[in-house]
Amino acid sequence: MIDYVVQQTLNALSFGAEYALIALGLAIVFSIMGLVNFAHGEVIAIGGYSMMVMAAIAFKNPIIIIVGAIFAAVIMAIFLERIAFRPVRYADATTGLLTAFGVSLILQNLFLLLVSPRPIAVTSMYFLDWPIKLGTIRISSLQIFETLATLLAILLLVLFLKRSFLGIAMRAASLDFEMVRLMGIRANRVIATAFAISGLLAGIAAIFIIARRGAVDPTLGFNPVLKAFVACVVGGFGSLPGAVLGGFLLGALEVGMLVILPQSYGGMKDAFVFAVIAIILVWRPEGILSPQKEKGDKI
């Protein structure tokens, strides 16, 4: 029994790590410019497609492929900010959300048009995945890597935000962007950095998603981002600790549903997860760890 609990906890951790990683990428952009970046999923997909391309032009070294994929995702995120999101930077949240939906739709269909509507095998990340047996517990090395990589990414992000100049500027910008600009810090730089970080996190997520699925298709990032979006909202949109908490909560919830629900209801997992999320939002409309708005703060 105890083995079973440990096993499922590890599963929940690795699911949660993936959501947390993606949710962080969404939250860091939202906290600064109030944009719900639904095109984040396509940044992940770009990571996946770049692995496909690199494998096809005979890069065998996995380090090159990993670095290349992350690099591609970062470039893509910065590029999207420049061409699509800069014009709507000061618009309301609805405009930003719809723009991001449009961008996501365009990119998904570009993949479909230029590459293929069918999944394409990418096997270069399989080396990350081998089974590990600890007593009676069976896990995959991938789960460990994923959890560790997420923890490491969170740690580095916290260091960056607390210690570096740009990081402090970003935290200040999430409170009062105008003030940061008045202090002589360029808005473009702060926002581009936020997108670069979100791209970096998306690239890391892409590596693990590809390692698990072994194939890339146009909707690779859509469902994970939908879940991560939910994680963000539940944790408290715009709050980075909230995104991490929401991600792990969602992972626990998904694994919990798989354990509790009878086999025949397996297909309904998402329905139950989303129902629980809706209930949490009714209980706490601003999310669990939403940033406190002080009275008299500017709206």
Next chain:
Amino acid sequence: MKIFQSSKSFHQAFWGATLLSFIIALIGLLVIFFGERYHLRLVYAAYVNLLVVLGLQVFMGNTNITNLSHSAFMGLGAYIAAICVTPVQIKKLSLPDAPWGLNTFELDALSSALISLTLTGFLAFLTGLVIVRLSGIGATIVTIAILVIVHSIFMHRTDIFKGKQAFFGIPQVFDLTSIIIISIAVIFIARFFRESKWGIQLRASSDDEKSADAMGVNIFKLRLLAWTLGGLILALSGICYAYYLGTISARPFYFSHVFLTLAMLILGGMRSITGAVIGTILITFGLEGVRFMETGPVILGLKFPEMLGLSGIALGAVIVIIMVVRNGGLVGNFEIEQVFIKTRKKI
């Protein structure tokens, strides 16, 4: 109880809706007299989308909260009506394991539609109780949750909804003429709601929630009203869909349809009924052109390659360009009767 603030808003709403109805009826009649059989099907589908866009406009246009669950309510309306109206012999065949005796009764088209409207309207009311308490992004995420939940139920409960397979044998009740009449009725409903005191108060609250609240606007109640009315219109669109096509499946009631109708509303301008109608017309015709290009046609002796996904790119581009260039949509706050009726001067 007074519905309109002044007789002027009533007149505007009436004439605006009449003009739009005229356009809608004209397009429909042209197709009925000159169109070929496959045109009829396409145009019927366009009218169903018009109903969806109008249902979406009632909530989204007046409250400025992005709703992504509309296709779910359309699906609910379609399936409930279909289950009620399909003859028992066919249901015995297609739904042999249906629970609660769903395959042991059949009703006439009108009562099926009424049951569907009542049930979907009730579900909209219940979900609305949740939605109106949230604001902005939180509300949108719950609408996504509704979409995902309803879609999973459609896909998983194959004993009732047949999932990915087709639910067939729905008798054909409507034709193009009936949906033109329904569209006109819905245009009037949506336009009257927009100009009613509730619509005006709602739009005021979406512009400035705190001020409207301070002036005594009951935002929760009005949002709930708009959400439920929108849900009813969406259910009606689903019923129209099922009553013409004869077969339905779960797949069309998901994200691709959500984006299609959203693009229609955004292109025209979600704050006005004129915008909703114009957006629907433009995207419907535009998309037919793009679909033609998608198949790789030969034009002027040039063979174009097959380009799958072109229509998705076009839709996405429409959304992005409108949002970047003119985020109120093509017409913004403009309504069609303003061409003829002088409204108040801008201050």
